[in-house]
Amino acid sequence: MPDDPGSFRWRPAALLLIGLLCLIWGSTWLVIAEGLDDLPPFTSAALRFALAFAVMCGVAQTFRRREGGVAPPLRLVLVAGVLQFGVSYGVVYWTETRLPSGLVSVLWAVFPLMVAFLGHRLLPGERLRLGSWLGFGLGFVGVALLFVTDVAAFGPAAVPAALILLLAPAVSAVSNVAVKRYGERVSSVLLNRNGMFVGAILLAVTAVLTERDVAIRWTPMAVFSIVYLAIPGTVVTFGLYFWLLRSSPVHHLSLIAYVTPVLALVLGWIFRGERIGLDTVLGSLCVLAGVYLVARRRRRVRT
Numbered sequence: 213m214p215d216d217p218g219s220f221r222w223r224p225a226a227l228l229l230i231g232l233l234c235l236i237w238g239s240t241w242l243v244i245a246e247g248l249d250d251l252p253p254f255t256s257a258a259l260r261f262a263l264a265f266a267v268m269c270g271v272a273q274t275f276r277r278r279e280g281g282v283a284p285p286l287r288l289v290l291v292a293g294v295l296q297f298g299v300s301y302g303v304v305y306w307t308e309t310r311l312p313s314g315l316v317s318v319l320w321a322v323f324p325l326m327v328a329f330l331g332h333r334l335l336p337g338e339r340l341r342l343g344s345w346l347g348f349g350l351g352f353v354g355v356a357l358l359f360v361t362d363v364a365a366f367g368p369a370a371v372p373a374a375l376i377l378l379l380a381p382a383v384s385a386v387s388n389v390a391v392k393r394y395g396e397r398v399s400s401v402l403l404n405r406n407g408m409f410v411g412a413i414l415l416a417v418t419a420v421l422t423e424r425d426v427a428i429r430w431t432p433m434a435v436f437s438i439v440y441l442a443i444p445g446t447v448v449t450f451g452l453y454f455w456l457l458r459s460s461p462v463h464h465l466s467l468i469a470y471v472t473p474v475l476a477l478v479l480g481w482i483f484r485g486e487r488i489g490l491d492t493v494l495g496s497l498c499v500l501a502g503v504y505l506v507a508r509r510r511r512r513v514r515t
Contacts, residue, residue: 229452234468238317238475240445242483244305245313247437250429253305254422256438258415261297261408263442268405275451281399284406288395292403293410295387302415303380310373314473314480314488315362318496319377321473321503325351326385328506331392347505354498361491404450470500 247256284292308316325348332344355378363374395403428434453468473496480486 226456229456230468233449233452233456234471234475236444236449237468238472239479240441241308241313241317241476242479243437243440243445245308245480245484246433247441248305248309250431250434251437252419252423252426252428253309254302254415254419255426255428256434257301257305258412258419259438260441260446261301261412261415263438264446265405265408265412267443267447268401268408271447271451272401272405275401276399279399279401281402282397284395284398284403288391288398289403289406289410291390292387292407294414295383297407297411298414300380300384300387301411302418303377307373307377307380311363311366311370311377312480312486313484314477314486315358315492316377317476318473318492318499319355319358319374320381321469321496321499322351322355322378323381323384324469324503325506326381327388330385330389344506347502349502350498350505351502354495354500354502357491357498358495361495362487362489365487401451408446469503473500 244256251259304316304320328344329348359371359374363370391398391403477486477488477492477496481488
């Protein structure tokens with residue numbers, strides 16, 4: 213049987229929105245780096261999520277009525293807030309003070325691999341096939357190649373920083389799997405709003421403890437980075453993503469994982485002069501090929 217004819221009415225618009233998500237998320241790595249020229253990392257991240265939370269407070273009820281779902285339990289809010297928004301973004305911001313934005317985005321692209329592995333272990337019906345394990349191997353080769361070439365080029369301190377960075381996709385994967393396992397009937401709008409609040413508090417406390425003597429320069433770029441990352445980069449993107457997740461085929465959404473790191477690399481090269489060598493390309497291709505092999509699903513045979 214053919215697809216539902218009604219789906220063709222929204223498919224072009226959905227693909228355009230996916231393209232918009234790729235563009236925004238691909239640019240956030242560059243904007244983070246630009247903002248960190250004037251703001252310390254934990255302060256910048258805390259302000260981003262504080263502003264995003266404030267905006268979400270104004271729109272959450274409207275979107276919740278359309279989405280449905282129950283209020284998230286406190287334990288799920290703490291998991292999402294601490295891991296997804298607090299620890300993960302705190303690590304990303306901190307690492308971008310030490311490594312180029314494009315390289316950080318490619319290393320973070322192992323996130324789907326980590327989600328798939330945890331899903332294989334913890335979620336029923338998400339077992340991995342042989343091809344998926346090949347994807348893990350390719351992803352590992354890509355990350356290893358980036359470590360011995362691009363990361364090592366920034367000196368001995370860069371390798372520990374890159375290893376710490378891998379904590380970000382790992383804790384995000386734990387958060388995503390927990391939400392999928394225990395949050396089936398939960399409102400994603402309220403979960404994100406409340407999680408942003410928890411993340412902002414955690415990041416603010418970290419900033420007070422570690423950055424009280426660090427200079428802050430309120431340049432136009434610093435202000436722009438916070439506003440852009442909070443509203444288009446957080447509120448708009450997460451809102452679009454969860455709406456598309458309910459109405460668009462999963463394999464369409466998987467395009468985001470492939471396009472975002474490429475855009476981040478290109479934008480970092482254009483605007484910040486970040487290096488893109490043959491080793492960068494080969495390592496990135498291995499990582500993205502691994503993500504593809506792990507994420508792809510066997511198509512159903514239609515009759």
